[in-house]
Amino acid sequence: MKALTIFEKGRPGRHTTYIAPRDIPEGLLEQLPNTSCREKPPAFPEVTEGEVVRHYTNLARKNWGVDVGFYPLGSCTMKYNPRLSEQIAGWPEFSAAHPLRPARAAQGWLRVMYETERMLSHLCGMARFTLQPAAGAQGELCGMLMIRRYHAERGDTRNTVIVPDSAHGTNPATAALAGFKVITCPSGANGLVDIKALGKMVNDQTAGIMLTNPNTLGLFERDIQEICRIIHAAGGLAYYDGANFNALVGRFRPGDMGFDVVHLNLHKTFATPHGGGGPGAGPVGVVAELEPYLPVPLVKETAEGFVLEEDRPHSIGRLNAFAGNALIILRAYVYLRLLGADGLREVSGAAVLAANYLKQRLMGTYEASHQGRCMHEFVLSAIRQKAFDIRALDIAKRLIDYNFHPPTMYFPLTVPEALMIEPTETEDLETLDAFADALIAIAKEAETDPELLHGAPHNTSVGRLDEVEAGRKLNLRWK
Amino acid sequence: MNFLPHTKEDIAHMLGELDLPDIDRLFDEVRAALPQGEMPTLAGASEFELRHHLWDMARLNGRPDQTPCFRGAGAYEHYIPAAVPQLISQSGFFTSYTPYQAELSQGTLQAMYEFQTMVCELMGMEVANASMYDGASALAEAALMALRITHKPRLLVAETLHPHWLQVLQTYTANVQPEIVLLPATDGVIRTETLAGLLNDQTAAVVMQNPNCFGLLEPIREIGGKLESHPALYIVCAYPTALGLLTSPGEAKADIAVGEGQPLGIPLSFGGPYLGLFATKLEHLRQMPGRIAGVAYDKQGRQGYVMTLQAREQHIRRERATSNICSNQALCALAATVYLSLIGPAGFKSIAEQNFAIAHRLAERLTSLPGCSLAFKQPFFNEFVLNLPVGADEIERELWDDGIISGLPLGRWWPERKNQMLFCATELITGPSVNRLIAAMEEALG
Numbered sequence: 001m002k003a004l005t006i007f008e009k010g011r012p013g014r015h016t017t018y019i020a021p022r023d024i025p026e027g028l029l030e031q032l033p034n035t036s037c038r039e040k041p042p043a044f045p046e047v048t049e050g051e052v053v054r055h056y057t058n059l060a061r062k063n064w065g066v067d068v069g070f071y072p073l074g075s076c077t078m079k080y081n082p083r084l085s086e087q088i089a090g091w092p093e094f095s096a097a098h099p100l101r102p103a104r105a106a107q108g109w110l111r112v113m114y115e116t117e118r119m120l121s122h123l124c125g126m127a128r129f130t131l132q133p134a135a136g137a138q139g140e141l142c143g144m145l146m147i148r149r150y151h152a153e154r155g156d157t158r159n160t161v162i163v164p165d166s167a168h169g170t171n172p173a174t175a176a177l178a179g180f181k182v183i184t185c186p187s188g189a190n191g192l193v194d195i196k197a198l199g200k201m202v203n204d205q206t207a208g209i210m211l212t213n214p215n216t217l218g219l220f221e222r223d224i225q226e227i228c229r230i231i232h233a234a235g236g237l238a239y240y241d242g243a244n245f246n247a248l249v250g251r252f253r254p255g256d257m258g259f260d261v262v263h264l265n266l267h268k269t270f271a272t273p274h275g276g277g278g279p280g281a282g283p284v285g286v287v288a289e290l291e292p293y294l295p296v297p298l299v300k301e302t303a304e305g306f307v308l309e310e311d312r313p314h315s316i317g318r319l320n321a322f323a324g325n326a327l328i329i330l331r332a333y334v335y336l337r338l339l340g341a342d343g344l345r346e347v348s349g350a351a352v353l354a355a356n357y358l359k360q361r362l363m364g365t366y367e368a369s370h371q372g373r374c375m376h377e378f379v380l381s382a383i384r385q386k387a388f389d390i391r392a393l394d395i396a397k398r399l400i401d402y403n404f405h406p407p408t409m410y411f412p413l414t415v416p417e418a419l420m421i422e423p424t425e426t427e428d429l430e431t432l433d434a435f436a437d438a439l440i441a442i443a444k445e446a447e448t449d450p451e452l453l454h455g456a457p458h459n460t461s462v463g464r465l466d467e468v469e470a471g472r473k474l475n476l477r478w479k
Numbered sequence: 480m481n482f483l484p485h486t487k488e489d490i491a492h493m494l495g496e497l498d499l500p501d502i503d504r505l506f507d508e509v510r511a512a513l514p515q516g517e518m519p520t521l522a523g524a525s526e527f528e529l530r531h532h533l534w535d536m537a538r539l540n541g542r543p544d545q546t547p548c549f550r551g552a553g554a555y556e557h558y559i560p561a562a563v564p565q566l567i568s569q570s571g572f573f574t575s576y577t578p579y580q581a582e583l584s585q586g587t588l589q590a591m592y593e594f595q596t597m598v599c600e601l602m603g604m605e606v607a608n609a610s611m612y613d614g615a616s617a618l619a620e621a622a623l624m625a626l627r628i629t630h631k632p633r634l635l636v637a638e639t640l641h642p643h644w645l646q647v648l649q650t651y652t653a654n655v656q657p658e659i660v661l662l663p664a665t666d667g668v669i670r671t672e673t674l675a676g677l678l679n680d681q682t683a684a685v686v687m688q689n690p691n692c693f694g695l696l697e698p699i700r701e702i703g704g705k706l707e708s709h710p711a712l713y714i715v716c717a718y719p720t721a722l723g724l725l726t727s728p729g730e731a732k733a734d735i736a737v738g739e740g741q742p743l744g745i746p747l748s749f750g751g752p753y754l755g756l757f758a759t760k761l762e763h764l765r766q767m768p769g770r771i772a773g774v775a776y777d778k779q780g781r782q783g784y785v786m787t788l789q790a791r792e793q794h795i796r797r798e799r800a801t802s803n804i805c806s807n808q809a810l811c812a813l814a815a816t817v818y819l820s821l822i823g824p825a826g827f828k829s830i831a832e833q834n835f836a837i838a839h840r841l842a843e844r845l846t847s848l849p850g851c852s853l854a855f856k857q858p859f860f861n862e863f864v865l866n867l868p869v870g871a872d873e874i875e876r877e878l879w880d881d882g883i884i885s886g887l888p889l890g891r892w893w894p895e896r897k898n899q900m901l902f903c904a905t906e907l908i909t910g911p912s913v914n915r916l917i918a919a920m921e922e923a924l925g
Contacts (some may be wrong), residue, residue: 035700044597044819060570098556108538138616144498256513271482274575275579277809323751338526396580409793465776470774471787
């Protein structure tokens, strides 16, 4: 049966009243000039509350989530989201607070933000954090604009940023948005930044480098101090993309690696829900030298309590209308306080252990991008299976039949037929084993029954959808 | 609490497979490469303990049901039907991520498609994306898009744009450094004649906000008429609730429409997460930032949804992408979709009318106070500027002593307006809270 959109449901005139209409004085609406009035009303659905609830409950059932099952999407840290955070985020003392309240009426909120900022600064070895960026990519923009401002205030017009070939797509996109020319730095055969090549790349135009550590191959950049030294010696700054911070949290700090700017994804390491693609939060930390450039507003402690500080003359400005995704920050605060520093240390330990165990179990069957230990994630390549005309895509889709969400596919770009697996620390051993068993069984099926894989998934509401045709015959709204 | 499922035996088993004595050895390489920094000593807490602590923090913010709020200025408290938070909290929506695997994400993808449709209907536009971070960053992306399309250096921006939005626009365009020219207002609004004097062949876009930062209605239709034959793009920032009554950006001939979607079923939340609305004309589709869902079919001809036109996006195009945006505000977009489905076209219109009526009634009551008057004569929607006989900061302070959040003192943004307050009244403002406000104002004005 075709799944109807909400627009195809209901009948004209169906309606639920949520607010009893109050009397509108006669003639009042007529005071509005005609040219200010809308002519064509929007065609929203006309449905009852019951129909709406049924419609969106059925849509939710067509979605996979961490609550539904294993979700080993590499670089996304799909860990369990504690429910206390949800309960607190629903308290009206937090959720109904206007962002421009007088500071006196928001001391609870400002204290949560202040303490979160301090905790993140300690965990990263940074002087200060801004909580304003709404997502990782906006955090990156914030960081790169600060780096730009830092150079500009020194009368320096450096305009290139170095990004490794294994980096997340947001890194080069952000560097470009901040006005930099992107130079791609090749990885060596060991999957790490080639520091000899890097040494030759830097010059008086180098504004900085953007790095993820561990990198997207799940490997720790062990020359990180040397990398930062090379960049600093050339006059540039080092930016840490914190998408993979779950591997190190509570144990090691980007500040000790030599980074000057750090963003974190609260929806990854700090367990806030991913929401189907956001909202997240991408706080950014800086070393003391860059503190003047942080965006406004910042929470400041004064003798009269906490206030939002707006007047910061060297600031890069404002990134969003208000102080950030506060309800996401509150959830992360709850997580930080529940776990404490020791709990976070256990998180990174368990995340790295789970990834190594899974890698160990799968290395005999699949080619790993790199031998040896990994951090919190690892990348397999389906090149052995290519002999049977099986691609990473087929393996990923077949995993759905085994009741698992597939790993990240075809990323990083440096590995052919890549499957990037991040189990996280909150998956139990039974699940890790069942997932490994499934991937091993699929590798056998690839040899004996490749058509089974080509046709996968077999039990979802739709099969593989033709994306090429969808891009050609665009249907982007119901009409 | 740490939510870890591994027993001692599980850990021993995993370490055994790896031939390692303990977990710390997994970090040997890291430890060898780095100095050991000082770690924080924060202790963990149980759920029970932490909730007590959070009660204390929450109390410091005051009980919203006892503190009526007459403040808008870019964030508006509207009624949220109980079904909205219930539906969006379902695990399938709330614990999923970006729909990279379409077969397991039909719920999110269909909701994106429905959201896009609703934004098009709301704005009167042809295509919409699946959300931006908030209204202000959506405007910044719209301006970048206009600069890309026209290759012209100048942005004409109404000086009546929300000052925070202007700041975000400046931050986002810092590297392009367009010439941002402010269109001066006359009696609180922009005149078409003023625009005509500043518009030239170097103009990439004209940016208007309706209602504007004083709550006043701008002549967006007249300005759209002027711009129709001009190559500059027309960007209109809209307040979605007001669109139940007011001219849509499409009717005003906008090329790009953006808005803050928070009023559509999303709580005030001390500023976020909110929802950036973004819509444009079909001809500009390929320059639009953000994710887009579209209809697709499988081999058996079954209809489904996929993320489409991904070649615009950062994960494919990298440094040549239309934007760096990746995670957006999907769950907030879902909230808006559910909200608009629940209230329907009749509720949408009725809520707008009530906002208009309640705010006008409030203005009447406030202007009857000694020394208080409307700062502008222009028509307004649900917000207006009140002249006070004394400093607005003082009134704000005294009202909060009575547990009332006053209108916004405008001296915060414009020092010359320190005796003015921007008041807002939505459908949530009741007769008794207005009476409380008036009584408190009478006392404060002494």
